Amino acid sequence: MGSLIARFLLLAVFCCPPALGQGPVVVGAVVSQSGSHAGPADGYRKGLLLWQEEVNAAGGLLGRKVDLRILDDASSASRNAPLYEQLIKEERAELLIGPYGTAATLLAAASAERARRVLINGAGPGRAVHRRAPRFVFQTGVPYSAYGPALLALAQAEGLKRLFVLAQDNTASKEMADGLRAAAVREVEVYGGAVLDFAPLVEKARAANADAWIAFGSTRDAADMVRAFRRLDYAPRLFFAGGAADPTFITMLGQDAEFSLTAIEYDARLPTPGNERFAKAFAARWSAQPGQAAAEGYVAGTVAAAAVRRAGSFDQEKLRAALGTLEVETVLGRQKMNPAGEQTAARPALAQIRGGRPALLAPGERPIPYPAWSERQVLK
DSSP: OHHHHHHHHHHHHHHSOGGGGOOOEEEEEEOOOSSTTHHHHHHHHHHHHHHHHHHHHTTOBTTBOEEEEEEOOTTOGGGHHHHHHHHHHTSOOSEEEOOBSHHHHHHHHHHHHHHTOOEEESBOOSGGGGTTOOSSEEEOSOOGGGHHHHHHHHHHHTTOOOEEEEEESSHHHHHHHHHHHHHTOSOOEEEOTTOOOOHHHHHHHHHTTOSEEEEESOHHHHHHHHHHHHHTTOOOSEEEEGGGGSHHHHHHHGGGGTTOEEEESOOTTOOOTTHHHHHHHHHHHHSSOOOHHHHHHHHHHHHHHHHHHHHTSOOHHHHHHHHHHOEEEETTEEEEBOTTOOBOSOOOEEEEEETTEEEEOOTTOOOOOOOOGGGOOOOO
């Protein structure tokens, strides 16, 4: 009798689907929940939590519920290495999602590489994370390097050949300008953060007969550029400023902000697949509209889940292989990674300030040329 029971139990073990005999799959992430980065990173955390709730409501991953464990780095990048080691060794995380910010992601990536664990780089847009071509780190979202190609495509469509490009002396701004430097511009004007008067640069652009003024820097700098334009009666055919995406740009300038171009990585109005549903679900869950960080967290989970489904396994080598060939549509647009794990498909959306607010440009839509100051009409 005992032998018969033993055979029955053995048969049951082998016949039951694996998911029925396994507990939840642990997904680990480190997100600042205290300290100076807690505010900006809060949306990232909420985007991840919304993804967890939705994937569990749909049956989990390969039949296993997602147990999302989020640790707090207290806004200190240096804490990420030991915290990701804790997720790997003590929490037994089978999927890792990176922290908020490039510096923190760089340290998290090193821990993942040592452990040969796949890490989804959801909010580390800087090139430093992928410079050494890691094998297990894959970037989602919009990298800084995507700005140059997006603006080059616009300039080419508008027939603009003489581009005057500026970048504030910081890593993010210079990486954004690099795509233009390589493809269309001999020189990028790099300026320090203490510039108070852009008149000398305006005169330089005027002397070069520049078609377009393209600037990557702070919102304050973008506003000071426009003030210099008006004072010197200067109007290029196209004016782009990355800092103009901040709502305070319009507050600073009022009607003088009109017709400025900027780039937006995420907006609840974007016509990307699933974005309307995501924005409604986020607002219902958190009583607020999702911002860029929320979309980045949600997309990191979306891509991780797509890789698991393609691999049909949580085996790290199979997941790595799946991510290397994966193409998936998300609320941030199409996602595709190169062999070094860098994002190659996602691009920022372009917007032009019209009627006192940023108006998203549809694909292929031409912006209104930046008008001369004497031709502008007062808005009612």
